[in-house]
Amino acid sequence: MSGETQKIRTTYREAIRAALREALQRDERVFLMGEDVGRYGGCFAVSKGLLEEFGPERIRDTPLSESAFVGAGIGAAMGGVRPIVEIMTVNFSLLALDQIMNNAATILHMSGGQFNIPLVIRMTTGAGRQLAAQHSHSLDGWYAHIPGIKVLTPATLEDARGMLWTALEDPDPVLIFEHGSLYNLEEELAADAGPVGISKAAVRRPGTDVSLITYGGTLGKTLQAAQEVAAEAISAEVVDLRTLRPLDTVAIVETVAKTHRAVIVDEGWRSGSISAEIMARIMENVFYELDAPVARVCSVEVPMPYPKHLEDAAIPQVAGIVAAIQRVVRKRG
Amino acid sequence: MMQDPKPILEREHAFHLLYQMLLIRRFEEKCVELYSATNIRGFLHLYIGEEAVAVGAMQVLQSDDAIVATYREHGHALTRGVSAGAIMAEMYGKVQGCSRGRGGSMHIFDAATRFYGGNAIVGGGLPLAVGLALADKMQGRNRVTACFFGEGAVAEGEFHESMNLAALWNLPVLFCCENNLYAMGTALERSESETDLCLKAAAFEIPAWPVDGMDVIAVEAAAKRATNAVRSGGGPHFLEFRTYRFRAHSMYDPELYRTKEEVEAWKKRDPIPNFAASLKEQGLLKDEDLARMEEEVAAEITRAVEFAEAGTWEPVEELTRFVYSEEPKR
Numbered sequence A: 001m002s003g004e005t006q007k008i009r010t011t012y013r014e015a016i017r018a019a020l021r022e023a024l025q026r027d028e029r030v031f032l033m034g035e036d037v038g039r040y041g042g043c044f045a046v047s048k049g050l051l052e053e054f055g056p057e058r059i060r061d062t063p064l065s066e067s068a069f070v071g072a073g074i075g076a077a078m079g080g081v082r083p084i085v086e087i088m089t090v091n092f093s094l095l096a097l098d099q100i101m102n103n104a105a106t107i108l109h110m111s112g113g114q115f116n117i118p119l120v121i122r123m124t125t126g127a128g129r130q131l132a133a134q135h136s137h138s139l140d141g142w143y144a145h146i147p148g149i150k151v152l153t154p155a156t157l158e159d160a161r162g163m164l165w166t167a168l169e170d171p172d173p174v175l176i177f178e179h180g181s182l183y184n185l186e187e188e189l190a191a192d193a194g195p196v197g198i199s200k201a202a203v204r205r206p207g208t209d210v211s212l213i214t215y216g217g218t219l220g221k222t223l224q225a226a227q228e229v230a231a232e233a234i235s236a237e238v239v240d241l242r243t244l245r246p247l248d249t250v251a252i253v254e255t256v257a258k259t260h261r262a263v264i265v266d267e268g269w270r271s272g273s274i275s276a277e278i279m280a281r282i283m284e285n286v287f288y289e290l291d292a293p294v295a296r297v298c299s300v301e302v303p304m305p306y307p308k309h310l311e312d313a314a315i316p317q318v319a320g321i322v323a324a325i326q327r328v329v330r331k332r333g
Numbered sequence B: 001m002m003q004d005p006k007p008i009l010e011r012e013h014a015f016h017l018l019y020q021m022l023l024i025r026r027f028e029e030k031c032v033e034l035y036s037a038t039n040i041r042g043f044l045h046l047y048i049g050e051e052a053v054a055v056g057a058m059q060v061l062q063s064d065d066a067i068v069a070t071y072r073e074h075g076h077a078l079t080r081g082v083s084a085g086a087i088m089a090e091m092y093g094k095v096q097g098c099s100r101g102r103g104g105s106m107h108i109f110d111a112a113t114r115f116y117g118g119n120a121i122v123g124g125g126l127p128l129a130v131g132l133a134l135a136d137k138m139q140g141r142n143r144v145t146a147c148f149f150g151e152g153a154v155a156e157g158e159f160h161e162s163m164n165l166a167a168l169w170n171l172p173v174l175f176c177c178e179n180n181l182y183a184m185g186t187a188l189e190r191s192e193s194e195t196d197l198c199l200k201a202a203a204f205e206i207p208a209w210p211v212d213g214m215d216v217i218a219v220e221a222a223a224k225r226a227t228n229a230v231r232s233g234g235g236p237h238f239l240e241f242r243t244y245r246f247r248a249h250s251m252y253d254p255e256l257y258r259t260k261e262e263v264e265a266w267k268k269r270d271p272i273p274n275f276a277a278s279l280k281e282q283g284l285l286k287d288e289d290l291a292r293m294e295e296e297v298a299a300e301i302t303r304a305v306e307f308a309e310a311g312t313w314e315p316v317e318e319l320t321r322f323v324y325s326e327e328p329k330r
Helices: A012-026 A051-052 A066-078 A090-104 A157-169 A216-230 A249-259 A274-290 A308-314 A320-329 B011-036 B051-058 B074-080 B086-094 B127-139 B150-157 B157-168 B197-202 B216-234 B260-267 B271-281 B285-311
Strands: A007-011 A030-034 A059-061 A084-088 A120-123 A150-152 A176-179 A187-189 A202-205 A208-215 A236-240 A242-244 A260-269 A295-299 B064-071 B115-119 B145-150 B171-180 B209-210 B239-240
Touching: A012 A030, A012 A051, A012 A157, A030 A066, A051 A059, A066 A084, A066 A090, A066 B127, A066 B157, A084 A157, A090 A120, A090 B127, A120 A157, A120 A236, A120 A249, A157 A176, A157 A187, A176 A216, A187 B011, A187 B285, A202 A216, A208 A216, A208 A249, A208 A320, A216 A236, A216 A260, A216 A320, A236 A249, A249 A260, A249 A274, A260 A274, A260 A320, A274 A295, A295 A320, A320 B145, A320 B157, B011 B051, B011 B074, B011 B086, B011 B216, B011 B271, B011 B285, B051 B074, B051 B145, B051 B171, B051 B216, B051 B271, B064 B074, B074 B086, B086 B127, B086 B285, B115 B127, B127 B145, B127 B157, B127 B171, B145 B150, B150 B157, B150 B171, B150 B197, B157 B171, B157 B197, B171 B197, B171 B216, B197 B209, B209 B216, B216 B239, B216 B271
Parallel strands: A030 A059, A030 A084, A084 A120, A120 A176, A150 A176, A208 A236, A208 A260, A260 A295, B064 B115, B064 B145, B145 B171, B171 B239, B209 B239
Antiparallel strands: A007 A187, A150 A242, A202 A236
16 A cells, blocks of 8 residues: 555545435434435435435435425424435525524524524535526625524535535534535545534635635636736635635635735625625735735626526636736736 | 313312413513513513413423424413523523523523523424424434414415425424414404415314313313324324414504404403303312412512512623534534
8 A cells, every 4th residue: 555645536526425425324313304305316416326325214305395494404403413404506595594594593592502503504506507597696605694603615525525524513503505516526535535624714726926715616717717827927825715604814814914915706796795704804904914905806796697608707707817816916005 | 163071170280270371471461560660671472361372282291392482482481381580580681581681582492491482583483393393203202392383473484384394294293373363463364365274284184173272271181182192193283272362462562453342352251260260160269279379479470570680681791602602512
């Protein structure tokens, strides 16, 4: 055996499935419920095969009742089991927003600390698949507004594989946003990949001239943009936030203090967004370190259009990120 | 209305029922006073007139059963055994309150009695009850979750979703609908095309029947039959308790939506004096028993108010506690 870690070729989808399987094997209280998670195999085939392996009690198909099955997840978590609730897309999660906001996020506090809710909710988010204006939005940042829940945005295979178990071990509600464009992402992953921390951002590419701060579905595009500007001798550092609540302010501060310039890439809409929050934290903490105004590349403020050319124009793309980097780097402080 | 056979009433049990109803009534009358004196703030929703429902239904639940209630839940909490002092302190907002003062009147929680709130979103508690029952079923525990809600909740999607889910998965939930005829100020016939609520339960194949919610014995008998069925694997059951709220919806309600005559007519069916009268007729209760009981209730409420008054305010430094768990609890 060589000393090197064995690698396997796998996909984001398979990494999540492996994480689900591991969780179901490790803790008999864990179960998965949601629309078409069982017999259909999951809307995005994430849970394919799990029904056969774990049976209908633990791979539990639900009716199209987002509010009831999310609320049932909350009740079940209070009742001592460990539900993983899957919601098909972030837009459908709005049907369960009452339960997420008014119950999951509040009961620990309203009860004076008596009832915690160890619930994990997974959902698909984001655009890029021509699914138009009711299946494509990025509301991850919206959810990050809510105290009482945690918001995770795995952008890599390692995080897709490792965040679930850590979320299940958390005593409070955790929402995991899986970007729909990532499911087919195929890369190498350590064969023994396992749980990862969820409290810190990660530097995915070190650099010295500008910080590119992003998360989820735009990490790949941002890394590509960093690669392109490297040809122009611009050294871009790419920070993957990984978790939007609680936000790793220290990591944001450290990277900006190092490069003195920042571009935020966020598939959410610009107004009142997580990108706005990141800018605010930069202003509050490292304003005097800045050599140029902070820039952002966000989605255009329209409901997501169906035609590919319009959808492409509506969400952050590599060319737009490159242009923003060039503007920020050329500006003198 | 289906009549369950009335059991032979033992004196001790009859006294217990009467005491609990009186405790709710006098406790809430005291709350009104304290509200006027601004010791209690926020919304205050009174259960006065509906006491027989909580008291009758709660008798048949066991200590490891769960309760999910609404923002009109003082009576349920008192009957479940949450101390009057802890509830009163909660309404004062004191740290000695059952929810550390974080919730107030609408959010009474108590882990010791498995009292899961105090939910102020109409219909919002039903999915929680389904989940609590699901956990019990998956863990093989023979428990019941009793979920109280008003007839107003029947108009919410969460009601229909939850009833369907509970029936589909054959979960041990007792759905207790407190039909007091008004969703705040909107009468049932002004909000529902079908006003027979049991038919809605029937649509989910959930056994359901209406109960005279002004008669504590009828409530107890119905709850007993339904709970036994739920506990023995019969799946969810739905009881429609027909009752009436004597007081305004909350302290801000001028009651423009109903007539004084209607209220007075219902007051003739007041569950407390009527039950006391029937006990007297049966020779189970004497005037002096009732007088002594009133004294005991008054003393318990005095102690509760003293407890709340003596309570302390949570230091502002603790404001952000309990947003997330302080230690891993698995």
